[in-house]
Amino acid sequence: MKCLLCAEHFIPVWTPENLFTSQRTCPDCTMKFVKSGECADCGKPGRTLCADCVRWRLKGEKLVTRTLYLYDAAGKDFMRRFKFLGDPVLIEVFRSDLKQVRMKVDWIVPLPLSAERIADRRYNQSALIAKRIRGRKRNPLSRIDLPASSGLTKAEREGRENPFRLERPCAGKRILLVDDVYTTGTTLHQAASVLRAAGAAEVCALTLFRSV
Amino acid sequence: MLRGRLVRHTGPHPGLIRFKAVTWRCRRCGGLPTPAPCTCGPFCRYCRHCLALGVLRSCDTLATDPRPLDPPKPARLIPKELTPAQERISSRIEQAIATGSRLLVHAVCGAGKTPMLDRGIETSLRLGKRVLVAAPRTDVVRELARHFEAAFPDADIKVLYGGSSDRLQVGDITISTTHQLFHYYRCFDTVIVDEIDAFPYRFDYRLRRAVRRAAKPGASRILLSATPARLDRLLPVVTLSRRYHGFPLPVPRLHLGYRFDDVKAFILDHPDAPRLLFVPRVSQLDVWQRKLAEVGITAETVHAADPARAEKVERFRTSRGILLATTILERGVTIKNVQVAVCEADRFTESALIQIAGRAGRSTDHPDGDVVFFADDRTNALYGSIDAIKRANRG
Numbered sequence: 364m365k366c367l368l369c370a371e372h373f374i375p376v377w378t379p380e381n382l383f384t385s386q387r388t389c390p391d392c393t394m395k396f397v398k399s400g401e402c403a404d405c406g407k408p409g410r411t412l413c414a415d416c417v418r419w420r421l422k423g424e425k426l427v428t429r430t431l432y433l434y435d436a437a438g439k440d441f442m443r444r445f446k447f448l449g450d451p452v453l454i455e456v457f458r459s460d461l462k463q464v465r466m467k468v469d470w471i472v473p474l475p476l477s478a479e480r481i482a483d484r485r486y487n488q489s490a491l492i493a494k495r496i497r498g499r500k501r502n503p504l505s506r507i508d509l510p511a512s513s514g515l516t517k518a519e520r521e522g523r524e525n526p527f528r529l530e531r532p533c534a535g536k537r538i539l540l541v542d543d544v545y546t547t548g549t550t551l552h553q554a555a556s557v558l559r560a561a562g563a564a565e566v567c568a569l570t571l572f573r574s575v
Numbered sequence: 576m577l578r579g580r581l582v583r584h585t586g587p588h589p590g591l592i593r594f595k596a597v598t599w600r601c602r603r604c605g606g607l608p609t610p611a612p613c614t615c616g617p618f619c620r621y622c623r624h625c626l627a628l629g630v631l632r633s634c635d636t637l638a639t640d641p642r643p644l645d646p647p648k649p650a651r652l653i654p655k656e657l658t659p660a661q662e663r664i665s666s667r668i669e670q671a672i673a674t675g676s677r678l679l680v681h682a683v684c685g686a687g688k689t690p691m692l693d694r695g696i697e698t699s700l701r702l703g704k705r706v707l708v709a710a711p712r713t714d715v716v717r718e719l720a721r722h723f724e725a726a727f728p729d730a731d732i733k734v735l736y737g738g739s740s741d742r743l744q745v746g747d748i749t750i751s752t753t754h755q756l757f758h759y760y761r762c763f764d765t766v767i768v769d770e771i772d773a774f775p776y777r778f779d780y781r782l783r784r785a786v787r788r789a790a791k792p793g794a795s796r797i798l799l800s801a802t803p804a805r806l807d808r809l810l811p812v813v814t815l816s817r818r819y820h821g822f823p824l825p826v827p828r829l830h831l832g833y834r835f836d837d838v839k840a841f842i843l844d845h846p847d848a849p850r851l852l853f854v855p856r857v858s859q860l861d862v863w864q865r866k867l868a869e870v871g872i873t874a875e876t877v878h879a880a881d882p883a884r885a886e887k888v889e890r891f892r893t894s895r896g897i898l899l900a901t902t903i904l905e906r907g908v909t910i911k912n913v914q915v916a917v918c919e920a921d922r923f924t925e926s927a928l929i930q931i932a933g934r935a936g937r938s939t940d941h942p943d944g945d946v947v948f949f950a951d952d953r954t955n956a957l958y959g960s961i962d963a964i965k966r967a968n969r970g
Contacts, residue, residue: 424819449630451611485619485632486612 368392384459395437399430399573406430406573426555430573438572446488454491461495468539470501477508493541503531525553534562545570605784631899633853639760647705647747650730652697656691659818668695672765675763676793679810683967684801684933687819689722693904704764711776714909722752756785765798766790816967823968825935833949841860845914850897854923860899874913879903905930912941920948928960
């Protein structure tokens with residue numbers, strides 16, 4: 364089989380655990396991704412609740428986010444290729460991880476892109492991630508075009524205007540938000556606050572990477 | 576000046592073309608595209624093979640700059656001294672270029688293939704034909720560029736490789752890696768391809784296609800190789816089996832059933848010469864380095880992904896040290912008085928072994944060198960390569 368990440372040939376090793384999962388990356392490339400850490404709300408390694416999440420909780424905006432991997436060199440390289448070079452097939456790398464995600468929610472909501480952004484990139488990376496999670500996908504949100512958040516400082520990110528608008532009612536629903544990278548969590552919290560204001564029963568989130 | 580360049584923009588030609596009831600093909604590189612989500616609908620595809628050149632989808636368009644190029648200007652050549660044998664090949668090349676035909680030049684390692692091209696290129700420019708010299712490897716391209724810049728001091732020469740400043744330009748003489756040719760379509764009247772048997776050109780149909788498409792229809796094609804494949808030998812061939820200095824090629828010694836002590840003895844036999852040891856895989860480099868360190872021999876290693884590759888080779892040129900290398904050093908490297916050993920030679924291909932043996936004895940001062948193949952097993956490649964070298968020496 365050809366590895367999706369390094370294009371080298373490798374022989375998948377079958378074990379009872381991975382018998383029904385697909386191996387699309389060679390063992391070397393699979394090893395490069397590091398599982399996220401201890402923080403209960405965002406998976407940041409170190410403490411059971413990181414300082415950022417304590418601050419969110421004090422503000423009364425608790426959002427339990429499950430992050431799969433750390434946004435280290437391997438993660439950055441992955442996102443560069445997946446999102447900025449335009450190689451959407453690479454999401455298959457995390458196919459079996461995403462398949463194993465089981466959450467008791469009614470709706471799975473990928474964070475939308477603005478119309479301008481999707482015309483440029485041609486696909487929504489969060490929607491591709493959400494597609495591989497079991498459950499109902501819905502798009503109750505829309506997004507207005509603001510400058511990209513990658514490249515802003517923490518203070519600038521937190522002071523931004525909320526880009527999300529509600530399009531469809533979501534009252535009483537338990538919702539899982541899906542995004543690609545959790546950096547400061549501002550984007551996810553903004554989307555969650557819009558949904559909560561519209562009467563969502565419970566909001567949690569999932570991202571592929573947690574930046575460190 | 577960005578002429579003959581392929582650019583992506585909206586226009587009449589779709590980026591990927593559909594073959595009836597077969598499949599899609601990438602217009603740029605000829606590879607098979609992959610289905611992917613896109614705003615255009617559920618059946619969009621994109622090409623992952625040439626993604627490094629920018630993403631190309633089936634809903635995108637690929638366009639060629641159709642403006643005609645200025646005819647090339649004749650250039651002054653500083654002629655180099657050629658041996659009578661080289662002279663013969665040189666005039667055959669000139670003739671092939673003038674008539675627009677194809678030719679395979681089968682010349683042994685160290686025959687001086689590059690200077691034989693000079694007169695052909697001069698003729699080509701005089702006839703108003705644009706010249707492309709392509710090679711699959713960047714090191715070879717740099718070496719070719721150095722030669723032609725000296726031979727044609729006032730010609731318009733462009734050198735293209737990943738990260739060069741001349742990218743996407745067309746000169747009267749363009750020296751390029753085969754990978755850069757994806758950007759060109761019907762630009763050159765004379766195409767010279769050096770080292771046609773080198774990895775990855777030999778196995779990659781996309782690169783062969785890129786070279787074919789960079790040439791104008793009816794362009795003359797000159798292929799150069801020391802170890803051409805069977806299929807390439809069907810072209811008209813000229814053979815040169817003498818090195819430029821007239822000495823025969825060093826015939827490799829075959830050492831079957833070797834032990835580590837034999838390799839150590841080889842290293843200790845040549846204390847005042849640079850010694851080059853080849854191993855079949857990158858992972859073997861560390862193993863051999865450790866083994867040698869245990870007996871008190873320090874060796875450097877070099878492989879394709881090594882960031883300090885160029886410096887290490889440059890340092891090795893002037894030193895009398897030991898260098899462990901993978902097949903990246905099999906061609907295009909000239910080191911004075913080098914002694915060569917191949918560890919686990921039964922795992923190399925025939926052309927690799929011929930090229931490796933051709934590293935030894937390339938300079939006039941040291942026309943002979945020791946070449947040893949250390950092998951555990953007998954293979955056709957081992958015997959074939961030694962046979963080919965002996966046959967070349969017989970002439």
